[in-house]
Amino acid sequence: MIKHFYLNNRICLVKTNDPMARNRKKTSSEPLDIVYDAKTVIPLDYESYIQSIKICENPFCIGPYFILLIDMATRKVVYASPTVNHVLGYSADEWINSDLTQIFGKFHPDTLATQHALYKSIVDFFENISLRARTKYLFSYNIRIKHKNNHYVHLVLHNRCIKYDPTGRPRLIMVTCFDMTHYNLNNEQVLNICKITANSIKRIYTSTFFSEFEKGILTRKEVEIWNYIQKGLTGKEIAEKLNISVHTVNTHRKKIYKKLRSNGLYG
Numbered sequence: 001m002i003k004h005f006y007l008n009n010r011i012c013l014v015k016t017n018d019p020m021a022r023n024r025k026k027t028s029s030e031p032l033d034i035v036y037d038a039k040t041v042i043p044l045d046y047e048s049y050i051q052s053i054k055i056c057e058n059p060f061c062i063g064p065y066f067i068l069l070i071d072m073a074t075r076k077v078v079y080a081s082p083t084v085n086h087v088l089g090y091s092a093d094e095w096i097n098s099d100l101t102q103i104f105g106k107f108h109p110d111t112l113a114t115q116h117a118l119y120k121s122i123v124d125f126f127e128n129i130s131l132r133a134r135t136k137y138l139f140s141y142n143i144r145i146k147h148k149n150n151h152y153v154h155l156v157l158h159n160r161c162i163k164y165d166p167t168g169r170p171r172l173i174m175v176t177c178f179d180m181t182h183y184n185l186n187n188e189q190v191l192n193i194c195k196i197t198a199n200s201i202k203r204i205y206t207s208t209f210f211s212e213f214e215k216g217i218l219t220r221k222e223v224e225i226w227n228y229i230q231k232g233l234t235g236k237e238i239a240e241k242l243n244i245s246v247h248t249v250n251t252h253r254k255k256i257y258k259k260l261r262s263n264g265l266y267g
Contacts, residue, residue, distance in 0.1 A: 036072040064179035075100040089148030108144035108210035115187045131168045141191045154181045
């Protein structure tokens with residue numbers, strides 16, 4: 001897996017062993033098992049956290065964003081801002097106390113397919129950071145989720161943990177969800193982790209996830225080439241970017257189309 005780290009405004013590429021290539025998990029409605037698998041849940045008073053979130057909201061803005069407060073231990077939405085109605089068509093009351101399993105059920109199948117790998121990357125990243133420093137980081141990624149009227153909305157989620165439990169696991173996550181449907185985003189899911197400093201927010205980690213790879217349909221190299229094909233690059237342009245021959249690109253292209261057709265993903 002190629003992961004990108006930003007150091008002194010330069011992009012550093014680090015090739016790592018890809019555990020998902022060896023032990024790719026099957027798509028599940030419970031990808032959060034990898035983040036928080038609580039056996040006992042300590043009760044929590046949410047009111048002070050909810051009031052803090054409400055102070056940050058703009059009362060004059062009706063979209064295209066909404067805010068959620070999620071308890072990772074109970075896997076419940078404990079607060080949803082009224083603007084969720086303008087983005088997804090649901091009232092805030094319909095989302096409050098919703099189980100995260102229900103919400104995952106609204107995810108596009110391609111989004112759901114990448115969740116295990118994405119959450120594992122988040123957990124692996126934060127395990128190497130002290131508990132005290134973790135509050136200085138926020139992480140964002142994009143999803144596609146079904147609107148109440150049954151069309152898909154493309155959201156970018158900015159997440160920040162505002163409370164950890166005594167063992168260091170994230171307990172309360174504040175999620176700001178921005179509607180990016182009209183910005184023609186690509187289908188891949190991109191995870192970005194940023195560090196908040198006194199003067200700025202610096203992106204220090206990014207990783208891209210592809211449903212075709214997580215489903216075991218395409219190899220990592222085929223996904224890379226397929227992504228360029230979808231962006232409209234010619235065989236020659238792809239060959240130059242990947243430092244391979246045009247013949248190799250065309251060979252991969254034929255295999256990609258064959259695999260996608262056999263899985264009903266390409267006409």
